[in-house]
Amino acid sequence: MKKIRTSSVWKKVWKFCDFSIFFFKKWLSFMKGRSHFLITAVCRREVIRMELSPKQKQQVQMKFDSYCKKTIKGEVKHYWRELTRQKSKESLFSELTRQELEQLYSMDDYCFDRSYFQVMGKAVEVNDLQIAEAFQKLSEKKREILLMLYFLDMTENEIASYLHLVQ
Structure with a gap:
């Protein structure tokens, strides 16, 4: 050439x-x-x-090296800016106070630890397993009376008139 x-x-x-x-x-x-x-x-x-x-050749190489260094420095600055922006918006759980943690607290409630009983055509939900087992052991009439009294908030007069009983 x-x-x-x-x-x-x-x-x-x-x-x-x-x-x-x-x-x-x-x-x-x-x-x-x-x-x-x-x-x-x-x-x-x-x-x-x-x-x-x-x-x-050396000038071209130096220009390219300079460009690469500037680009890498720019990317590093961008990375640190993004990191500080994230830190300002986010907080660690370990840094939260007890009150803030309690506000975030939630408990999942699954239906397999509940029992349902039928009274007056309504489904009554019992969350405590021991109480549900005790209701299972009662006769149907006694169970209905207790469910109406404590879970449906009915008075004794209302329960007696519904079941056609004397108070």
């Missing part, structure tokens, strides 16, 4: 041609070939390749 003075070629390219330079990461594109750097410029229909001098 014939060595060309890059400055004169660039002047010609800039002056006479519509051209595009391929950029590598927003900087001057360089293609690292077998053992040398080439800058490729597309000028209308022909491709012009220019071999860079050692000084120009």
Whole structure:
């Protein structure tokens, strides 16, 4: 490949041609070939390749290194900003006071530890298993009276009139 003075070629390219330079990461594109750097410029229909001098190679490498360092520093700053933003909005459970924890506290209530009894066409829910077992052992009439009295909040007169009993 014939060595060309890059400055004169660039002047010609800039002056006479519509051209595009391929950029590598927003900087001057360089293609690292077998053992040398080439800058490729597309000028209308022909491709012009220019071999860079050692000084120009070093300049391109330094510009690229500088770009990489700036990009990495920018990403690190962005990461730290995002981290501090998250920390300002989030708090750890270990940092919460007891009152704040109690506000967040919730308990799941599953229906397999409940018992249901039918009284007056209504389903009465009993949450305590021991009470539910005790109700199971009672006769149906006694169970109905206790459920009406304690769970349906009926008075003795209302229960007696419903069951047609004397108080």
